[in-house]
Amino acid sequence: MADKRSWALAITVCVAGFLWVQADSITETPAGQMFVYELHREIFQSEFEPLHKLFGHIYNDPMVFKCNKERFPDLPRWLRFTQRDPYENGFLYGTPLPQDQGKNIIEIFVTNKRSYDTFRERLVINVGPPVKQFPYQAEFFIELREIEKVLPAVVQEEIKRDIQHLWGTGNLEFVNITSALDRGGRVPLPLPGYFEGVYVKLGSDRPFSKCMQRLQTTAHQRECESGGKLTGDCSTCTNPANCISWCRSELFDLSKPVPPAPVPKVGSGVLEWGGEFSPPESPPDRDFFPDYIVTVIVPFALALILCVLLAYIMCCRREGVVKRNAKTTDLQLYHHHTIQGNANELRRMAGNDRQNVDRPRQCLQPLLMAEQPMAGR
Template sequence: MLYYLCLFLSFSVRIFAEEENVLLTEVFTISLDPSLFNWTYEEPHQYVYQASLLDAPDLPSWIKYVFSEKHRKGFLYGVPPNRNKPKIPLQVVALNTKNYETRIEYINIHISEKLNPAKFEVSLKIDNVNVDDIFDIERMDSLRDIFRKQLWKDSENDLYVTYLESAIELGARKPLDPEQGEGIVLRLGSQSPFSINLKELEEEVKPLWKLPSCPRNFKRTSVERYFRDAGFALDWCSFRLIDPNNSAMHHSEMKESGPLKDKWETITKDSVPLRNYTLDVTWSLILPVALLIILTFVLSFILCFYHEGIYDQASEDFFDNLFHICTDMCERSKDDDLSGSTQTSGFDKTPPILEHFTSNQMVKLSPDPVLVSNSHTDSPTSTVNRGVHCRPSPPPYVRPRFKPDCTQTGLKGNEKSWYC
């Protein structure tokens, strides 16, 4: 019983859904404001909206959502495609950020045929406006009046917007100044053929088509004053006239003839292509081995047949005398020891003035007994073998000759103690 009650309530809610009628090849707008959910507006940024297909997580690709800070409400906009489904059910969830109350509303979009669809279109890129600015009726009428009264007078009765998209969504960069508009790309269509003024304008800006986009104030055309007075800065590099072969009606017929699926289907495992890596592995092994064999053959050929040409006498002498280095070093060290002993033999003789001194008196002449003990092993007459590159030992300590002999001068005992 409870199940049927819930089912009845769900159907009763969907019966009272909002109905919106849209036309093919024409941009529609649906506003989302607090009055749609029986709320009263209190302060900005109080309500948040999220729209999606009924029983689906997101909107279809041809419906866009944008929230306007200027109008303080959200907008659903897009161009309906020519599909088999004439009715598109939407679900909009609103959140009150002040008390976290949520409400749900349902919107049914009914797609209808347009009686006189556009055959000729003018594509424009406006740099200083946002998408929500076009939803302002006065701003949009001022843009239409430029074409209906100045450039395309024959389209006065049936001129309408056939395409609208943000330039950021199409790959453009955001402006450095946040206060500047992000830019939009739109198309205005009509059944009337292009006027002479539009064709002359196309010829005027045709040299700019080689550039993907033009900076602001890059080029001023002969009709620049009309758009500047209305507050529009156009990118003339993106100005195009679209003939009936590329018009909105032509694209609508192409979509109608082709099969379209609303449900996305994943690919199967069998449909994924397989790549054979046998050839890649073979080449990665054969190529290095072949290069190694060729290099080995070339080096062997050079060493075998051109051995005499690479003969170096200096290298041969070096290798022949390489093992005689040790014997040469030993002989050289012996010669150095003999020459050192010959040079230090003159220091072994004691001067005549010091022959009568005893060994104790000689020790006293040394400033430090430790230095005296160390000098025994460091004397030039030491028999310890030293290396060839060692520094030579210092000469033995000799008493200065200018010091007088205390025994011969006849000094007294007290005077000897501090002087000698």
Template sequence: MYLHLIFLIFVTQAFAEEENVLLTEVFTITLDPLLFNWTYEGEPHQYVYQASLLDFPDLPAWIKYVFSEKHKKGFLYGVPPNRNMPKIPLQVVALNTRNYETRIRYINIHISEKLNPAKFEVMMKIDNVNVDDIFDVERMESLRDIFRKHLWKDSENDLYITYLESAIELGARKPLDPDQEEGIVLRLGSQSPFSTNLKDLEDEVKPLWKVPSCPRNFKKTTVERYFRDAGFTLDWCAFRLIDPNNSAMHHSGVKGNALSKDKWETITKDSVPIRNYSVDVTWSLVLPIVLLVILTFLLSFILCFYHNGVYDQASEDFFSNLFHICTDTVDRYKDDPTEQIDTPILNQHAILSGYKPSSNLVKLSPDPALGSRSHTSSPSSTINRGVHCRPNPPPYMRPRFKAEINNDDPNLNEKNWYC
């Protein structure tokens, strides 16, 4: 097992790419299909790259990765920290999305001291470019020519980029238009002291420092024409001259000065905080129950005590006269047994309608053809209910048998038998 690991490490180091970088200077490593012995076939997103520190899941904090849509390439960039790290091993995994072929390349970054590091730096924020635009040699040379030919002529021999970062990473807002550039923050450094033109420019933009950010169409500087002709739109509110003699200025407004640790540190399971949910569960159960009890008590109080003050005259009259309605009906039935159904119904209807019951009820005499049986008007009768009347249906009769038929009665015969 150990021999296998030693052999793997040996093979990895033997076929690794070597990159030499300098302290205090931005380096760039290009990731393209040629690095993995592939041929570019014209598809912009055919190849996907994933870079990390060897045997770690992520890159060091001072190394950034960005994929350029314009160049169809990936870029690793950053500034090496001033620490004793002679070699940084990286692992880059490439994926061909067409056939899902995967290849791995190893890159060893060797850090060395810069012979003449920059002492004076110019910090600026450019709104109309992205990070990958600076990796274009022609674009970068046009920016440096503005300083080497017009603003900082003494820095012609040693002017270089000492810091580069996306404005979004430093807290700027992402533009609303997706096609609009995110903007960058960079610093150009040199050993030469600041020129008079740079100092005059700083004095010119000092009143703008109280504003967090200038609009993109702001052009009120004497050197604006140099940058506009080269295709750069500067945020003059962020323009600074970083002098090593002024330590306060050296660290003002630069979030990228604080370098993080060089390696990604993992966390252990024991260090993850554990939250107790017993209190949350208790409150989620107790609170609804308490509210339910309170609402039940309030509703019971309202129903038990508030209804005593409610008074309805029509309901009181109905319930007070209900007994008399029944007793009067029973008495009238005893006096006249032929009065059966209509009286209580009409009396009750009169009471509910607000009228006193009338004694002039409709009484129907018994039909002589049906014997001594009596009947009342049908519930569908229209007597005394309107002008148009119709006859009532015959009354219901119970079945009669042969034994009940009187042969002396001429009105009854076998045709009227019911069984």
């Protein structure tokens, strides 16, 4: 009985492990070639709503993808992810190098923005050894494209056909696709007709055509620097959005071996004898009195003159109360001295106890009495 239970447990574990392996998506790519994996929203839509077709509902939910290497917070150094909008597919893309060979397990988390359900999937990328050698490589800049619009296989085939006609060979493979923003380009305005631009690099084992070899001439460089009309542009594009910028194209000839860097000479490890240390002589004596006069005496003298001038203006140039009263008429002085008394009298009259307030005095009576002698003169 115990043997049957152990066998059943073993079979269950094997079946569970088999199903778990089968649940992972496995893909392979050789080193040195462009790898693109598209995350289709339609495939994950059935994971969130498995019975939606039975009830006649077809959903088009926005989804957000997040990718990282298993047990790591980010992706491998050669792999990148992009998704422009939750209603668009996501792309994993990059070019693995020979030192990146091996198994890469990528965790893909999908979030449904309508129901906020989350689904997890694993993608296993097996990077193998290089299959083809590309000693001749060329990089072209497509100004009217964005990285999400170039990664689909259909668009890549369109670009490859145009480059095949320019190169004169059909043996071409994509080596790399990079957004201009990753090269230090500026973020375009969010308006129609503005694009970020994309760099595409293709490789082949066939040499460059005569038309492409013009990119390495000095005449081509002078024409690009002057900004005039280009005479050597022989590129064609069936789709205007795939037209390349001839001045921003570059050729890489890897067929010629690169000379190794010179090996540094190994010395004995002992510094050479430089003789006895001879300290510098003491500097000559310097008279700091002129500097003292310029930095201390002169500013102090100027400040003293300004203080004396300000004291003269504030103290000696004042008019004074006596001199001011002598120049003021008696009528104005009388009005000035009686303002405060009249104000206090008005406050008392405005109070609650009006019966105890004296009758208002004739304010103009003293003025009339003072004006009578003046009228008699």
